[in-house]
Amino acid sequence: MSYLSGSAVCQWLGGCLLVLLAGCSLGESKFLGGNLNGVNHTSAAINYFSVNGYGGPNISPHGYGGGMCCAMLPRQWQPGLKLKVEWETDPNPYARLKRKPSGYGPDEEAYAKHKANYQQHISIVDLPAYETETLCSLKIHFLPCNQIKVATACMAYGQPGYPIKEPLKMKEPAVCPK
Known part of the structure; x- marks a missing residue:
């Protein structure tokens, strides 16, 4: 069995160090990452949501969900940037479903x-x-009527200075505006 000589080991380690340093000098990323949070102002449950394909948590009616990593946004904001928000709601989240005969879980039908x-x-x-x-x-x-508002503030909803002021418990109007 042969072993590398001392100078060969130094050369190998030096090469590894150069590769590692080269990886560090690629410059800063074009994107910022942050947690993805949701605030549900409606009586429906949010089963899931996503923003530009980044998945968010489920959110109970009139509740909060968050801390999901990560939402990626451009490092430099520019006018005209858009977000695609997709979500699924359960309009009757507290429905009592018929149970399986075993008592564990809802009946499939x-x-x-x-x-x-x-x-x-x-x-x-x-x-x-x-x-x-x-x-x-x-x-x-x-928000009611399937409306969305977005904030990028570092403070939490409800704190002074937070940009969105709508109350947490909002009622769905009889007729939604078009």
Whole structure:
């Protein structure tokens, strides 16, 4: 069995070090990453949502969901940037479903009937301006009539200075505006 000589080991380690250093000098990324959070102002459950393909959490009615990593946005904000938000709602999240005879889990037929009422939505929204070099989080607000508002603020919803002021518990109007 042969071993590398001392100088060969030094050359090999030096080469590895150069490769590692070269990887560090690629420059800064063109994107910022931050948590993806949601605020649900409606009585429907958000079964899931995504923003530009980045998956977010489920959110209970009139609740919060978040801390999902990561939403990627351009490092430099520019006017005209858009986000594609997709989500699924359960309009009757507290429905009592018939149980399986074993008592564990809902009956498949009852669940299929309930699931048939789920609704899928897509909205294209403007990405609000952000000026920081770090993206704390991207917060998606789900409002009545399938409206969406977006915030990139580092503070939490409800804190002074947070840009979205709508109350958490909003009622769906009888007729939604077009």
